[in-house]
Amino acid sequence: MKTVPFTFELAGPDFVPSTYDNHIQRRLSAMKGQYLDQAAYAAMLAEGDPLLYEVYELQRPTVAGELLHGISIVHPGLVGDEYNMTKGHFHEVLETGEIYYCLKGRGFMVMETPEGETAVEPLFPGRVLYVLPRWAHRSVNASLDEDLVTFFVYPGNAGHDYGTIEKQGFRKLVVAQDGEPAIVDNPRWGQP
Ligand code: PA5
Ligand code: NI
Numbered sequence: 001m002k003t004v005p006f007t008f009e010l011a012g013p014d015f016v017p018s019t020y021d022n023h024i025q026r027r028l029s030a031m032k033g034q035y036l037d038q039a040a041y042a043a044m045l046a047e048g049d050p051l052l053y054e055v056y057e058l059q060r061p062t063v064a065g066e067l068l069h070g071i072s073i074v075h076p077g078l079v080g081d082e083y084n085m086t087k088g089h090f091h092e093v094l095e096t097g098e099i100y101y102c103l104k105g106r107g108f109m110v111m112e113t114p115e116g117e118t119a120v121e122p123l124f125p126g127r128v129l130y131v132l133p134r135w136a137h138r139s140v141n142a143s144l145d146e147d148l149v150t151f152f153v154y155p156g157n158a159g160h161d162y163g164t165i166e167k168q169g170f171r172k173l174v175v176a177q178d179g180e181p182a183i184v185d186n187p188r189w190g191q192p
Contacts, residue, residue, distance in 0.1 A: 001059055008058070010071065015103045015149045017071055021059035026087065027051055028079070033166060034087065036173060036188060037080025044079060051075060052084050053139075066156030074107065074141040074148040081175040083107075088138025088170060090114070092159030098131040098152060100139075105148035108181070110170050111135040118171050120183050123150065136165060140174040142181040 001021075009018040027049045028041070035041045044050070057070035077084045088110070091098075100109065102123040111119045113134050121129055123139070131137045141148035173186045 001061070010103065010151060012104065014147075015071055015073075015151075017056050017058065019058070020056040020070065022055075022057040022070075024055040024057070025051055026053050026055075031079075031087065034085075034169065035079040035082050036175075036186065037082065040080035050077070052077070053086055060156055062156050062159070064155060064157040067153050068156055068158070069151070069153040071103075072139060072148075072150050072152060074105075074139050076141050076144050076146060076148075078144070078176060081177070083140050083142050083144075083174055083176065083181065085110075085140040085174070086138050087162055088136060088165045090136040090161040090164055091133075091154070092161045093155075093157055095133045096155045096158035097133045097135075098137065098154035098158070100129040100131065101151045102127045102129070103149045103151060105141060105146045106143045107148040108140045108142055108174050108183070110138045110140055110172050110174060112171050114164075116171065120172055120174070123148065136170070138165070138170055142174060144176075 029049045053074040055072050060066040060068055074084055107123045109121045109129055168190050169186055171189050173184050174181050
Protein backbone atom coordinates (compact mmCIF):
# COMPACT_ATOMS: atom_id res chain seq x y z
CA MET A 1 0.00 0.00 0.00
CA LYS A 2 1.31 3.45 -0.89
CA THR A 3 2.76 5.56 1.91
CA VAL A 4 3.26 8.74 -0.12
CA PRO A 5 0.66 10.72 -2.12
CA PHE A 6 -0.06 9.03 -5.44
CA THR A 7 -1.72 9.55 -8.79
CA PHE A 8 -3.24 7.28 -11.41
CA GLU A 9 -5.13 7.59 -14.67
CA LEU A 10 -8.73 6.80 -15.59
CA ALA A 11 -8.77 6.76 -19.35
CA GLY A 12 -11.41 5.78 -21.86
CA PRO A 13 -12.72 3.78 -23.48
CA ASP A 14 -12.85 1.31 -20.56
CA PHE A 15 -11.70 3.55 -17.63
CA VAL A 16 -9.95 0.69 -15.80
CA PRO A 17 -7.55 2.48 -13.37
CA SER A 18 -3.92 2.46 -14.51
CA THR A 19 -3.11 0.97 -11.10
CA TYR A 20 -5.36 -0.96 -8.68
CA ASP A 21 -5.17 -3.55 -5.88
CA ASN A 22 -8.41 -5.55 -6.08
CA HIS A 23 -10.53 -6.63 -9.02
CA ILE A 24 -13.92 -7.93 -7.87
CA GLN A 25 -16.19 -9.73 -10.33
CA ARG A 26 -19.83 -10.33 -9.50
CA ARG A 27 -21.80 -12.90 -11.47
CA LEU A 28 -25.50 -13.68 -11.70
CA SER A 29 -25.16 -16.35 -8.99
CA ALA A 30 -24.20 -13.60 -6.48
CA MET A 31 -27.61 -11.93 -6.99
CA LYS A 32 -29.90 -14.64 -5.61
CA GLY A 33 -33.25 -13.14 -4.55
CA GLN A 34 -32.40 -9.66 -5.85
CA TYR A 35 -34.27 -9.68 -9.17
CA LEU A 36 -38.06 -9.56 -9.20
CA ASP A 37 -38.52 -12.20 -11.90
CA GLN A 38 -37.19 -15.24 -10.07
CA ALA A 39 -38.18 -17.62 -12.88
CA ALA A 40 -36.16 -15.57 -15.41
CA TYR A 41 -33.26 -15.51 -12.94
CA ALA A 42 -33.34 -19.31 -12.51
CA ALA A 43 -33.65 -19.92 -16.27
CA MET A 44 -30.65 -17.66 -16.99
CA LEU A 45 -28.58 -19.30 -14.28
CA ALA A 46 -29.35 -22.74 -15.74
CA GLU A 47 -27.72 -21.55 -18.99
CA GLY A 48 -24.55 -20.20 -17.35
CA ASP A 49 -23.34 -17.62 -14.87
CA PRO A 50 -22.74 -14.34 -16.74
CA LEU A 51 -20.54 -11.58 -15.36
CA LEU A 52 -22.83 -8.68 -14.35
CA TYR A 53 -20.42 -6.15 -12.88
CA GLU A 54 -16.84 -5.52 -11.85
CA VAL A 55 -15.15 -3.28 -9.29
CA TYR A 56 -11.52 -2.12 -9.37
CA GLU A 57 -10.40 -0.89 -5.94
CA LEU A 58 -7.35 0.89 -4.64
CA GLN A 59 -6.63 -0.52 -1.22
CA ARG A 60 -6.45 1.82 1.77
CA PRO A 61 -6.69 1.19 5.51
CA THR A 62 -10.35 0.85 6.55
CA VAL A 63 -10.18 3.66 9.10
CA ALA A 64 -11.89 7.04 9.43
CA GLY A 65 -9.82 9.67 7.64
CA GLU A 66 -8.87 7.40 4.73
CA LEU A 67 -10.90 7.51 1.48
CA LEU A 68 -11.68 4.27 -0.34
CA HIS A 69 -12.04 4.72 -4.06
CA GLY A 70 -12.22 2.89 -7.36
CA ILE A 71 -14.27 2.15 -10.43
CA SER A 72 -17.50 0.22 -10.81
CA ILE A 73 -18.44 -1.21 -14.22
CA VAL A 74 -21.96 -2.59 -14.68
CA HIS A 75 -22.26 -4.51 -17.95
CA PRO A 76 -25.43 -4.16 -20.02
CA GLY A 77 -28.23 -6.72 -19.92
CA LEU A 78 -31.60 -7.68 -18.50
CA VAL A 79 -32.82 -10.28 -16.02
CA GLY A 80 -36.50 -10.54 -16.89
CA ASP A 81 -37.50 -6.90 -17.38
CA GLU A 82 -34.93 -5.57 -14.89
CA TYR A 83 -31.67 -4.02 -15.99
CA ASN A 84 -28.33 -5.33 -14.74
CA MET A 85 -27.47 -3.79 -11.39
CA THR A 86 -25.19 -4.03 -8.37
CA LYS A 87 -26.18 -5.85 -5.19
CA GLY A 88 -26.51 -2.53 -3.39
CA HIS A 89 -25.95 -1.89 0.29
CA PHE A 90 -26.24 0.35 3.30
CA HIS A 91 -22.94 1.34 4.83
CA GLU A 92 -22.28 -0.52 8.05
CA VAL A 93 -21.51 2.83 9.64
CA LEU A 94 -24.82 4.31 8.52
CA GLU A 95 -23.72 7.91 8.98
CA THR A 96 -21.22 7.79 6.10
CA GLY A 97 -21.83 9.12 2.59
CA GLU A 98 -20.34 8.44 -0.82
CA ILE A 99 -19.53 10.38 -3.99
CA TYR A 100 -20.03 8.93 -7.48
CA TYR A 101 -18.81 10.46 -10.73
CA CYS A 102 -20.19 8.91 -13.93
CA LEU A 103 -17.58 8.38 -16.64
CA LYS A 104 -19.51 6.35 -19.20
CA GLY A 105 -22.94 4.99 -20.03
CA ARG A 106 -26.50 5.64 -18.94
CA GLY A 107 -28.08 4.49 -15.74
CA PHE A 108 -29.59 5.26 -12.37
CA MET A 109 -28.62 5.18 -8.72
CA VAL A 110 -31.49 3.71 -6.73
CA MET A 111 -31.40 4.86 -3.10
CA GLU A 112 -33.42 4.63 0.10
CA THR A 113 -33.17 5.26 3.81
CA PRO A 114 -34.09 2.90 6.66
CA GLU A 115 -37.06 5.21 7.29
CA GLY A 116 -38.46 4.56 3.80
CA GLU A 117 -37.51 7.70 1.84
CA THR A 118 -36.55 6.87 -1.76
CA ALA A 119 -34.58 8.62 -4.52
CA VAL A 120 -33.62 7.49 -8.03
CA GLU A 121 -31.07 9.70 -9.79
CA PRO A 122 -30.04 9.46 -13.46
CA LEU A 123 -26.35 8.89 -14.18
CA PHE A 124 -24.62 9.94 -17.40
CA PRO A 125 -21.07 11.01 -18.27
CA GLY A 126 -20.00 14.08 -16.32
CA ARG A 127 -22.67 13.76 -13.64
CA VAL A 128 -21.63 13.81 -9.98
CA LEU A 129 -23.90 12.18 -7.38
CA TYR A 130 -23.61 12.74 -3.65
CA VAL A 131 -25.15 9.83 -1.75
CA LEU A 132 -26.02 11.24 1.66
CA PRO A 133 -25.17 9.33 4.83
CA ARG A 134 -27.92 6.79 5.72
CA TRP A 135 -28.93 6.13 2.08
CA ALA A 136 -28.54 2.62 0.67
CA HIS A 137 -27.40 2.70 -2.96
CA ARG A 138 -27.50 0.44 -6.02
CA SER A 139 -26.19 1.27 -9.54
CA VAL A 140 -28.42 0.20 -12.45
CA ASN A 141 -27.22 0.13 -16.07
CA ALA A 142 -30.19 1.37 -18.17
CA SER A 143 -28.41 0.84 -21.50
CA LEU A 144 -28.57 -2.48 -23.32
CA ASP A 145 -25.38 -1.96 -25.32
CA GLU A 146 -22.93 0.03 -23.20
CA ASP A 147 -21.19 -0.37 -19.84
CA LEU A 148 -22.11 1.97 -16.96
CA VAL A 149 -18.81 3.18 -15.46
CA THR A 150 -18.61 5.24 -12.27
CA PHE A 151 -15.78 6.43 -10.03
CA PHE A 152 -16.65 6.23 -6.31
CA VAL A 153 -15.13 7.59 -3.09
CA TYR A 154 -16.29 6.83 0.47
CA PRO A 155 -14.89 6.95 4.00
CA GLY A 156 -12.44 4.24 5.00
CA ASN A 157 -14.47 3.18 8.03
CA ALA A 158 -17.86 2.94 6.21
CA GLY A 159 -18.04 -0.85 5.73
CA HIS A 160 -20.79 -2.61 3.75
CA ASP A 161 -24.09 -3.95 5.09
CA TYR A 162 -25.34 -6.21 2.27
CA GLY A 163 -27.63 -8.30 4.50
CA THR A 164 -30.42 -5.73 4.91
CA ILE A 165 -30.88 -5.35 1.13
CA GLU A 166 -30.54 -9.12 0.58
CA LYS A 167 -33.43 -9.57 3.02
CA GLN A 168 -35.78 -6.78 1.95
CA GLY A 169 -34.65 -5.55 -1.50
CA PHE A 170 -34.98 -1.92 -2.64
CA ARG A 171 -38.37 -0.19 -2.62
CA LYS A 172 -37.92 0.95 -6.25
CA LEU A 173 -36.94 -1.05 -9.33
CA VAL A 174 -35.74 0.09 -12.75
CA VAL A 175 -37.41 -1.99 -15.48
CA ALA A 176 -37.56 -1.90 -19.28
CA GLN A 177 -41.06 -0.90 -20.46
CA ASP A 178 -41.51 -0.66 -24.24
CA GLY A 179 -37.74 -0.42 -24.55
CA GLU A 180 -37.43 2.52 -22.13
CA PRO A 181 -36.35 2.52 -18.49
CA ALA A 182 -39.19 3.02 -16.01
CA ILE A 183 -39.05 3.38 -12.23
CA VAL A 184 -41.66 1.24 -10.49
CA ASP A 185 -42.52 0.15 -6.96
CA ASN A 186 -41.05 -3.20 -5.97
CA PRO A 187 -44.08 -5.44 -5.32
CA ARG A 188 -41.87 -7.87 -3.38
CA TRP A 189 -40.23 -5.27 -1.11
CA GLY A 190 -39.80 -6.70 2.38
CA GLN A 191 -40.54 -10.28 1.26
CA PRO A 192 -37.30 -12.00 0.28
O1 PA5 B 1 -18.97 1.38 -2.14
C1 PA5 B 1 -19.73 1.46 -3.09
O2 PA5 B 1 -20.87 1.88 -2.98
C2 PA5 B 1 -19.25 0.95 -4.46
O3 PA5 B 1 -17.90 0.80 -4.47
C3 PA5 B 1 -19.90 -0.40 -4.69
O4 PA5 B 1 -19.32 -1.28 -3.76
C4 PA5 B 1 -19.79 -0.93 -6.08
O5 PA5 B 1 -20.49 -0.12 -6.97
C5 PA5 B 1 -20.38 -2.35 -6.19
O6 PA5 B 1 -21.64 -2.42 -5.60
P1 PA5 B 1 -21.95 -3.44 -4.42
O7 PA5 B 1 -20.89 -3.20 -3.35
O8 PA5 B 1 -23.30 -3.07 -3.93
O9 PA5 B 1 -21.83 -4.82 -4.96
NI1 NI C 1 -21.30 2.34 -0.79
